[in-house]
Amino acid sequence: MEKKILILVESLKVGGGSERFAATLGTELHKHGYEVSYLTLMDENPKYDFKGDYHTLNMDDIYANYLKPGFYFKRGFNLLRYSPEIKRICEDLKVDTIISVSEIANFYAIFSRWFYRNKVPIISTQHMNPEIFMDSSIKYRLIKFFYHRSDEVVCVSREIERILNQDYDVKNTQTIYNMMDIEGNIKLSLEELPQEYGELFTEKDCFNFINIGRLNQQKGQWFLIRSFRRVVDKYDNARLFILGEGNLREKLQYLIHDLDLGGKVFILGEQENVFPFLRNSDCFIFSSLWEGLPLTLIEALSMDLPIISADCKTGPREVLCPELDLDENIEYPYLGKHAILTKKFPNKLLFKTLEEIPLNKTEKMFSDMMIKIIEDSNLREKYSHGRKRSETFSNKKIIKRWDELLNL
Numbered sequence: 273m274e275k276k277i278l279i280l281v282e283s284l285k286v287g288g289g290s291e292r293f294a295a296t297l298g299t300e301l302h303k304h305g306y307e308v309s310y311l312t313l314m315d316e317n318p319k320y321d322f323k324g325d326y327h328t329l330n331m332d333d334i335y336a337n338y339l340k341p342g343f344y345f346k347r348g349f350n351l352l353r354y355s356p357e358i359k360r361i362c363e364d365l366k367v368d369t370i371i372s373v374s375e376i377a378n379f380y381a382i383f384s385r386w387f388y389r390n391k392v393p394i395i396s397t398q399h400m401n402p403e404i405f406m407d408s409s410i411k412y413r414l415i416k417f418f419y420h421r422s423d424e425v426v427c428v429s430r431e432i433e434r435i436l437n438q439d440y441d442v443k444n445t446q447t448i449y450n451m452m453d454i455e456g457n458i459k460l461s462l463e464e465l466p467q468e469y470g471e472l473f474t475e476k477d478c479f480n481f482i483n484i485g486r487l488n489q490q491k492g493q494w495f496l497i498r499s500f501r502r503v504v505d506k507y508d509n510a511r512l513f514i515l516g517e518g519n520l521r522e523k524l525q526y527l528i529h530d531l532d533l534g535g536k537v538f539i540l541g542e543q544e545n546v547f548p549f550l551r552n553s554d555c556f557i558f559s560s561l562w563e564g565l566p567l568t569l570i571e572a573l574s575m576d577l578p579i580i581s582a583d584c585k586t587g588p589r590e591v592l593c594p595e596l597d598l599d600e601n602i603e604y605p606y607l608g609k610h611a612i613l614t615k616k617f618p619n620k621l622l623f624k625t626l627e628e629i630p631l632n633k634t635e636k637m638f639s640d641m642m643i644k645i646i647e648d649s650n651l652r653e654k655y656s657h658g659r660k661r662s663e664t665f666s667n668k669k670i671i672k673r674w675d676e677l678l679n680l
Contacts, residue, residue, distance in 0.1 A: 274307040275678060276366055278392075279324075280358065280381050281373040282334065285316035287486060287517060287542045289567050290374040290399050293428075293450055295320035297371070300451065300671045306678070309365055311358065313377065318544065327361060329354050334376060344410065355383045359390040369678060370394045372422075375405075375415070382418045395677065396422040399564040401586045402435050416440050424677065428565040431586035431598050448677070450565045451670035454662055457574045461547035469540065473552040478509045479646050482553040482577075484546055484568045485560065487518030487539070492559040492582070494520075494527055495617045499639040501531045501626055507646055512537045513553065515546055527623050550575040554652070555645050559638070561619045563587040569611075570665050573658030578651070579611035580641045588613065591665075605641055610661045612645075614638050 281294040294310065299322050302308045308324030315328040331350060358380060362370065370392050372381035378397070384390040396419060405411040419425050419442045427433035427447045436442040465473055473480060481500070485491040493514055503510050514524075514537070521539060528537045543549060546568075550556070556572035558581035565587040572579050573591070581588045583604070589596055593608035606613040615634045622629065631639070645652055663669075 274305060275368045276307045277301055277309070277678070278362060278365065278367040278370045279308065279310050279373060280370055280377045281310065281312055282376055283312045283314045283316040284310065284319040284322060284326075285314075286318045286320055286544055289450075289564065292320055292567060293397075293399065294373045295322040296451060296453070296667070297373075297674065299323040300667050301674065301678075304671060304675060309367070311361060313354070313380065329357055351380065351383055352387075355380055355390075356388045358384040359388045362390060362392045367392050372396050374399055375411075378422070379414060379418055382421050386418075386421055393423045395424045395426060397426045397428070398432055398436065399428050401432060401562045401564060402440060403585065404562050406439065412440075415442070420444060426677070429586045429590050431590065432564060434598065435586070446677075448673045449665050449670055450567055450570070451667040452567065452570050452574065452662070452665050454574045454659070454666050457547055457571060460545050461551040461575060463545060463548050465548045465552060466543075469549070472538065473513070473549070475511075478511050479507065479555075480553040481510065481512045481555050481557050481642060482515070482549060483512070483557050483559065484515045484549075484571070487514075487516050487520045487524055489520070489619075489621065490561055490563075491516070491518075492561045492617050493524055494622055495635055495638065496557060496559040497524065497527050497531065497533065497537055498622065498624075498626065498631060499635045499642070500537060501533060502631060502636070502639040503642045503646075504533065504536050506643055510536065510642075510646065512557075513549065514539045515541070515543050515549060517542045523623050530625050546571065547575065550577060553577060555580065555642070557638075557642065558582060558588065559617060560584050560588075561617055565591065570662050573610065573662035576656050576659050578645055578655035579658070580638070580645065581611055581613055582616045582638070583613040584616040592661075594661075594664075605637055607651075610658050611655060612641055614641055 298308045302323035312328045372378045425445045556577045556579045592611035604615040
């Protein structure tokens with residue numbers, strides 16, 4: 273008899289790493305004979321492609337008005353209101369296991385057990401560096417209270433697992449890396465660029481840098497844009513393309529204007545198929561302030577793109593430089609086995625011109641590496657063979673770990 277799996281996730285909207293993880297995992301489990309259903313907290317579009325049945329609690333935006341008084345009261349009320357629905361759906365569908373994806377979904381799944389006596393086994397997944405929650409006493413206490421009540425907490429990197437073990441005293445953990453359809457990436461890359469971007473990407477003699485990620489504080493794109501001003505000063509043919517959408521778009525656009533980078537830096541919004549953009553680029557650049565296990569780095573590796581990445585916690589080091597220990601002290605820039613690591617950026621917003629606030633040492637290092645990758649063809653060649661490394665995260669390998677876990 274097929275095992276029935278319910279994947280509980282905030283949404284399946286295109287653009288989010290956790291959302292993509294949920295769609296990919298569910299689809300792979302469906303291919304391997306599991307009966308898969310998805311339950312989203314919010315019904316957002318466009319959605320990632322997925323295999324299985326779809327259900328939604330159809331909640332309002334759970335992040336709206338997060339700075340206003342009463343936000344956490346409303347979130348607590350929603351937890352009480354919607355958690356019994358999770359129990360009811362599990363009973364109606366005769367679910368064998370819940371897999372909850374990301375912190376909020378984890379809380380809802382575990383609360384349905386703790387408060388409403390939902391008897392279905394729960395596998396929670398942690399996709400973000402939990403250190404970022406330690407400054408919030410509410411979130412810190414919620415993780416400590418809820419996570420050990422899950423049957424298993426799957427972490428997407430070894431560094432995340434270690435932080436949960438040491439800082440949160442959560443012990444029911446194991447690491448299973450994010451998975452990716454490498455062969456599918458290659459096929460998708462052969463599609464044509466959208467017509468409106470074709471000439472832009474194929475302009476003669478231009479060197480194309482690319483970044484993919486939500487336009488929010490986590491992704492740190494303002495450091496990238498400020499650093500790029502120095503690159504353009506030396507190489508006028510350099511171009512930077514940012515694929516993503518988010519609440520900082522307007523500020524980033526103003527920064528591009530203030531730095532006189534119009535026609536050099538382009539924000540192209542969310543793109544359902546990023547691989548033709550990657551195929552037509554020369555270098556992937558990664559500026560995140562914190563992460564989990566970044567799927568975009570694995571995507572770039574699968575396209576054999578040279579990568580320059582900030583060495584933020586967690587993920588980049590494990591994906592790009594497995595030769596390094598997690599805590600190993602290194603000198604930056606570090607020319608690793610599969611990519612270049614630069615010093616991590618500070619966790620602060622900075623939308624100022626270089627005249628107002630000059631580039632700091634970390635920004636200068638980042639721009640130095642972009643200039644070096646333009647100038648040094650041997651360096652580009654060295655880092656243009658990442659596909660073999662990306663196979664470590666292939667769906668064929670990772671789904672075996674999930675199959676083992678679900679059949680314990």
